[in-house]
Every structure is written in C-alpha cells, then in structure tokens.
Amino acid sequence: MKILYAFQGTGNGHISRALEIIPALQSYATTDLLISGTKSDLSLPHKIKYRMEGLSYQLGHNGGIDFKKTIQQASLSSLYHDIRKVPIGQYDLIINDFEPITAWACTLRNKLCISLSHQYAVLSPEAPQPKQKDLKGIVALKYYAPSKMGFGFHFQSYNNQIHPPVISRVIRETNITKGDHVTVYLSAYSEEYLLNFFAAYPQVNWEIFTNTCPVVRKYKHIKLLPLERTSFIQSMGSSYAVLCGAGFETPAEAIYMGKRLAVVPTKHQYEQSCNAAALRGLGVTVIETLTADAHQDILSWLNSPPALKINYPEQTDALINKVLTSVEPAIMKPIPALYYSRINL
Structure with missing residues (x-):
C-alpha cells in the first residue's frame, strides 16, 4: 500500500x-x-x-x-x-x-x-x-x-x-513542576497589544511566546520569547498556568500536564468557538477577548481551584x-x- x-x-x-x-x-x-x-x-x-x-x-x-x-x-x-x-x-x-x-x-x-x-x-x-x-x-x-x-x-x-488528542512523546516525557510564571501563546494578538495588556498585572510573571520576537526580551515582569517548540514546552511544563488561544493541541497538552488553563478564542473562527464550548463544559476558563472587561475574569482564573488534568492515553x-x-x-x-x-x- x-x-x-x-x-x-x-x-x-x-x-x-x-x-x-x-x-x-x-x-x-x-x-x-x-x-x-x-x-x-x-x-x-x-x-x-x-x-x-x-x-x-x-x-x-x-x-x-x-x-x-x-x-x-x-x-x-x-x-x-x-x-x-x-x-x-x-x-x-x-x-x-x-x-x-x-x-x-x-x-x-x-x-x-x-x-x-x-x-x-x-x-x-x-x-x-x-x-x-x-x-x-x-x-x-x-x-x-x-x-x-x-x-x-x-x-x-x-x-x-x-x-482523544495525540499527545507527543516529548510532552509525555516532560518533567512537570509548578513555577511562578504564566505561559502565554496568543498568535492572534500582536506583541505590542500583549505587552500593553499584561502591563496591568505586575503581580504576575508572564512568559509570552510570539512568532515575531527574534530574541528573548525582558520588560519588568514580562518576558517575550521566540516561538520555538522545545522552550515553549519547557515553559508550559514549569508554569503556574497557561493562557492560549482556543485551538486544540496546546489546550490538550496543558490539560494533560494538569496546568491551570484559560483560553481566548480567535474572533471569527468558528472552530475555536466550538473548542471554547467544549472546554467550558470541562470547567476550563474561557475569556472572550483581551480587553479591560476581562480584568476580573483573569484575576478570578489565576486564583481558581486546582486545574483539570486528563491522562490522555497513547x-x-x-x-x-x-x-x-x-x-x-x-x-x-x-x-x-x-x-x-x-x-x-
């Protein structure tokens, strides 16, 4: 064949x-x-x-x-x-x-x-x-x-x-710890937008991965990092929480790791609206858009009960x-x- x-x-x-x-x-x-x-x-x-x-x-x-x-x-x-x-x-x-x-x-x-x-x-x-x-x-x-x-x-x-989701061997072999940073991957938002938004949360260390950042840059409590698979997985594995789009693989990996998870659906993308509905049904926090109106939702999420964990089989x-x-x-x-x-x- x-x-x-x-x-x-x-x-x-x-x-x-x-x-x-x-x-x-x-x-x-x-x-x-x-x-x-x-x-x-x-x-x-x-x-x-x-x-x-x-x-x-x-x-x-x-x-x-x-x-x-x-x-x-x-x-x-x-x-x-x-x-x-x-x-x-x-x-x-x-x-x-x-x-x-x-x-x-x-x-x-x-x-x-x-x-x-x-x-x-x-x-x-x-x-x-x-x-x-x-x-x-x-x-x-x-x-x-x-x-x-x-x-x-x-x-x-x-x-x-x-x-169930296909969880990569690399994810399965990652050492999971609980650090003090939040891993962020929101490809539908620009670096500038994300920097301005998360500046309002100085009490939290943010590790933001983007595809437009060529080198690691630090801004007080915010670290910008180039999107590279190994460093992204390491950041997720050692994070306190994960904030990402309502795609499929990254939320599934965060759930497998047992990380506190919140998702932001990409506007006008129906698949992500469906994923958000499924994740909401599992108890995952869904933040409709990153605006000032989301401030209380983010604070509540960061202080929410222990995260969902599903041990997806190989x-x-x-x-x-x-x-x-x-x-x-x-x-x-x-x-x-x-x-x-x-x-x-």
Missing part, C-alpha cells in the same frame, strides 16, 4: 500531530508527505515530497482574523492549479488532516479521502457547539477540506469515531491500525460517483 498523508501548515497543531502520526503511518506502508499553508512556526524532521501554497488565513493584531489581508494574499489560481495537478492517482489511499488541495482533488476525482483531524470531530453532531451558531463558519469548516469518511480528535470521545499506533483496517475493503474497489455528491448542510 502507498499512502499520501496531507496536512496543513496553518497553525502549529497540525504539524505537532503529524510528528507523531507520520512514524506510525510509515511503519505500516510507504508514505509520502504533502504540506500546504504557510503559517506554522514549527519544523518537521521528515522529507516533504510536496510543498504547496494552499489557503491560509491571516491573523490581525487584536484577536481576530484579518479577512481583507487573507483575501489579498490568497492565490485562487494557484490553488486551482494545485488541485488539478496533485498526483493523487499514484496512491492507494489519501489521509488528510484538514488539507484543502488533496481533499478537493479527491472530491472532484471520486477518490476516497480519509479525514484524520480535529475538524472532523468538531463537525460531528455529538460534539459541543457554541450557543450562537455561525452558518458561514459552519460552511467554511465543512467545505474547506471536505471528506465524508474519517476519524476525529477532540478533548473527549463524543462518539466512537472521535478519539494510542497513535492503534488508531492508525484502525484507520487502515477500516478502509481496506473500500480501496479494493472503485468509489461510487454518488459517494461525493452527498455533501449537504
């Missing part, structure tokens, strides 16, 4: 998960890698056969997506060209972590594409949803990388197709075995053309 594993580089969570999934796939079959997107701050120690521009959102400076900048920098002609040219026919199976080029290529060519992503779980009817539905957000999440078959990851297993190899076993009958025969025509809201 020959597999193409396609994942996106928009956000660090996909690459963090890929670091664990790639070796498991390679132990079962010949596996080539495709990555699209441009916003990750992490690197991979694996050979990437295909690098494509993909479709990446652009973040603003005060907590949300910059839609104008996203549209300006999107190359739809390049995206269309890549969808037409990506050689999915060379592979027995496409496994996709929310990667749009291979997902749409498979849809248009009636080839089976297995979603292996957090987003697949978020779209499940059993997964938590925010009280205020966002139709545009739901459509974007569903059609960005469409797939009718898959396996998802979430903070809890809401059905038998949804599995099951990557078992999950890959389940995925490949479940699709083996399907890849032995052509996929009916109607299979991909059943995409309904």
Whole structure:
C-alpha cells in the first residue's frame, strides 16, 4: 500500500500531530508527505515530497482574523492549479488532516479521502457547539477540506469515531513542576497589544511566546520569547498556568500536564468557538477577548481551584491500525460517483 498523508501548515497543531502520526503511518506502508499553508512556526524532521501554497488565513493584531489581508494574499489560481495537478492517482489511499488541495482533488476525482483531524470531530453532531451558531463558519469548516469518511480528535470521545488528542512523546516525557510564571501563546494578538495588556498585572510573571520576537526580551515582569517548540514546552511544563488561544493541541497538552488553563478564542473562527464550548463544559476558563472587561475574569482564573488534568492515553499506533483496517475493503474497489455528491448542510 502507498499512502499520501496531507496536512496543513496553518497553525502549529497540525504539524505537532503529524510528528507523531507520520512514524506510525510509515511503519505500516510507504508514505509520502504533502504540506500546504504557510503559517506554522514549527519544523518537521521528515522529507516533504510536496510543498504547496494552499489557503491560509491571516491573523490581525487584536484577536481576530484579518479577512481583507487573507483575501489579498490568497492565490485562487494557484490553488486551482494545485488541485488539478496533485498526483493523487499514484496512491492507494489519501489521509488528510484538514488539507484543502488533496481533499478537493479527491472530491472532484471520486477518490476516497480519509479525514484524520480535529475538524472532523468538531463537525460531528455529538460534539459541543457554541450557543450562537455561525452558518458561514459552519460552511467554511465543512467545505474547506471536505471528506465524508474519517476519524476525529477532540478533548473527549463524543462518539466512537472521535478519539482523544495525540499527545507527543516529548510532552509525555516532560518533567512537570509548578513555577511562578504564566505561559502565554496568543498568535492572534500582536506583541505590542500583549505587552500593553499584561502591563496591568505586575503581580504576575508572564512568559509570552510570539512568532515575531527574534530574541528573548525582558520588560519588568514580562518576558517575550521566540516561538520555538522545545522552550515553549519547557515553559508550559514549569508554569503556574497557561493562557492560549482556543485551538486544540496546546489546550490538550496543558490539560494533560494538569496546568491551570484559560483560553481566548480567535474572533471569527468558528472552530475555536466550538473548542471554547467544549472546554467550558470541562470547567476550563474561557475569556472572550483581551480587553479591560476581562480584568476580573483573569484575576478570578489565576486564583481558581486546582486545574483539570486528563491522562490522555497513547494510542497513535492503534488508531492508525484502525484507520487502515477500516478502509481496506473500500480501496479494493472503485468509489461510487454518488459517494461525493452527498455533501449537504
């Protein structure tokens, strides 16, 4: 069997998960890698056969997506060209972590594409949803990388197709202590915004990681650090608490470490609204936006009871075995053309 594993580089969570999934796939079959997107701050120690521009959102400076900048920098002609040219026919199976080029290529060519992503779980009817539905957000999440078959990851297993987060070996082996600093990673806010905001909390030591800080800088009780995986994990492991976006991997890692956690959802990103709803259900503090109105919420969180801890099991190899076993009958025969025509809201 020959597999193409396609994942996106928009956000660090996909690459963090890929670091664990790639070796498991390679132990079962010949596996080539495709990555699209441009916003990750992490690197991979694996050979990437295909690098494509993909479709990446652009973040603003005060907590949300910059839609104008996203549209300006999107190359739809390049995206269309890549969808037409990506050689999915060379592979027995496409496994996709929310990667749009291979997902749409498979849809248009009636080839089976297995979603292996957090987003697949978020779209499940059993997964938590925010009280205020966002139709545009739901459509974007569903059609960005469409797939009718898959396996998802979430903070809890809401059905038998949804599995616990993939916690990396590095996280599992990290020595967990309780220091006096709060680790912060909020990529939707600029350095300047974060410095001004956390200046109002001189009683707390803040370690703020950003992708725009080239070297470590200290400002009284605030330390700015370049976003680098090893130092970020060390900071989380020795922290008093973690404050981050309402993505998936970083909150899951903080929960696994047993850290006091608060999340700030990126504005206009429906997936993060869904994650916030799920985390709120687990008792995690959700801060809607970093403004003066959040002052009391942050103080209450810092003085909240002991943190939630979930010992997520290691099951990557078992999950890959389940995925490949479940699709083996399907890849032995052509996929009916109607299979991909059943995409309904």
